[in-house]
Amino acid sequence: MFQDKKILLAITGSIAAYKSILLTRLLIKAGAEVKIVMTPAARDFVSPLTLSTLSRNPVVIDLSNNESWSNHVQLGRWADIMIVAPLSCNTMAKMAHGLCDNMLLATYLSATCPVVVAPAMDEDMWHHPATRNNLQLLESYGNKVIPVGRGDLASGLYGDGRMAEPETIMQFIQEHYFINQDLAGRKALVTAGPTYEPIDPVRFIGNHSSGKMGLAIAEELARRGAAVQLILGPSSVNTTVAGIKVHKVQTAQQMFDACLQEFAGADIAVMSAAVADFTPVTTNAEKIKKTAGSLTVELTKTRDILKSLGKEKRQDQVLVGFALETNNEKEFAREKLSSKNADMIVLNSLNDEGAGFGYDTNKITIFERSGLELPYERKPKQQVAHDIVDRIVNMLYA
Template identity: 45%
Template sequence: MFLDKKILLGITGSISAYKMYQFIRVLKQKGANVRVIVTPNAKAFVSTTILSTFSEHKVYCEFVEDDLWQNHVHLGRWADLFVIAPASCTTISKLVNGLADNFLVATYLSCPAPVILFPSMDEDMWLHPSTQHNISLLQQRGNTVVEPSTGSLASGLNGKGRLPEIEEMINYIESNFIRQSILAGKKVLVTAGPTEEPIDPVRVITNRSSGKMGYAIAESLYMLGAEVYLVSGPVAIKTKYTGIHLIQVNTADEMYSACNQFRESYDYAVFTAAVADYTIPNRSDKKIKKLDQDLQINLTKTKDILGTLGLQKLPHQKVIGFALETDNAVDNAIEKLTKKNADLIVLNHLSDTNSCFNQDQMEVSFISKDEIQKFSSLSKIEIASKLSNYIIKNWLQ
């Protein structure tokens, strides 16, 4: 998403400035073009040589260097986004008052691009009425100010004032500034993870699923502008973007009910969840004790989420199902496509070398009524991207 984006990074005099080394590296890895400005006070905390090495460009600080004037106007107009991180209390005050006594503030005043600030300071400074007043003025003028995190501070105290983690900063920027609008106005329903069918208060029947595939698809479609509702069984992962509507469930019946409420409102539905095929109708309220004899459990079928929504879909709706097969894989997937009235089946090829459980590289096929596309050795993020592109190419109207 950052590919070829021009990011101008302003670093101010805060002890958390050292984190910007990694911030620049991540931006560069994502394909961004990065330029860096430091305030004179920031030089006490970071090396301009290292910043220049990571960004692959010179670092700006003074108006005149080697008897040459540095063009802050040109630099401000170059940027697609101006990120000031960490933003110190002093710099925030100067931005509010237009005190252009350093290169960073002068560039800010010349920059027509969106500006986002990540403040970092001690909690008392952050909470001081002067700082809060300045923050309010910056926001009124169209700047985005992200509240600092809470935790251990340089003063030795614990409170609000920490710079967010690099991953959190990147995710925030992606979600609020890099997100595209290709699928704007489209509502997407995604299911992910396993379900758990209780036997007793401590035991369940479940399927092996990390939820990574469904979460990757939800995030990919969200970043293309869609309104995404993610119905997730119990997993150990979280969504990267707070804009995704997360609905957490446990059982197959709960997942069915959550999905059913969207049966007439979604445009695209992607069912990746490993829903249990059977449940226990007479689960025990107390832990079942281990006995000398064998234990028999009666199972009943769960509701078919994909089949039900597929058969009920409206003309404009498209349904995508996932299939995991161990034999006659393609034939079974084609049969599922027809039986469930789906528009596409993503077939996971289960083999000795491709288990698809808790691993990144997978072998899949996209199976529709018209064609079969096979892909080898793709990560779940790459599969999500290909599926998003398939939706755009074939169904976007």
């Protein structure tokens, strides 16, 4: 998404400036061309030499060096986007009121590209009414503000005011400016979360799925233009991304029925829900009382959603399944790819640290019908979703 994009990174005087080193590295690694402008105060926190080495461009700080002047107008017109990270309380106030006493501010005031800011300051400064007013002014000018984080601050306090992490900034820029609408006009079906199979009115058979991975996939599909039908099992996750219609279900049978209804109209189907394999044969209408003896619950298999959709799948549809395994992972994933008539199986293992239920990260290997096997490193689930959708797009337009 960042390939050949022109990024102007503006750095102000804040202890969070150290994060700009990693942000620069990530942008360059993603294929962007990066130029950097700093306030004089920023030199106290991060070395221009380090940044110029990483960005492969001279760092601009002063309006002139007694021999020539830095063309702030040209710099502001060169960029596809200007990112101010970190944005200090002082520079925020100057930007909000149009002050122009350094090269960074002159560049900002003459920039014709979108401007995104990532504030960083102590909690009391962040919550001060003057700061809130300045932030509203900046947003009223059309600038985008990346929310601050909550955590340990340079003052020793714990609270709001931490600059967003470089990975979060990258994701924000990508989602708001550089997302390809390569799925515009397409329809997608996604399942997410667990299913709960009732034993009685208060007890059920379920699992630890949070629904985070499926939601991330649904949001990625929607951002890239698809109209998404999300079949969501019992889960606390929710979304504000436009283009997603959520259908809430409880049981495997309800999820099966909803998928069968939506599948025919879908170009893409991603079955990421952790559907119960078994459900009680009978459900007690009243709560089962605890007795001295044991309790036996007879179970029966649930309908296999992925296999059922595989039987109905057309040539122009892409069907994706998930495999969460604890042993013989690759063998089971390949077998599932074949037996379910899927186009792709996404494997993750409970043996991998930071993968599986409940985590904000995942580590996957993608198996495709063509025989391709693609392992990925552990990443935030939003980035994993991006990788998965990239492969879906590649398959859809092959």
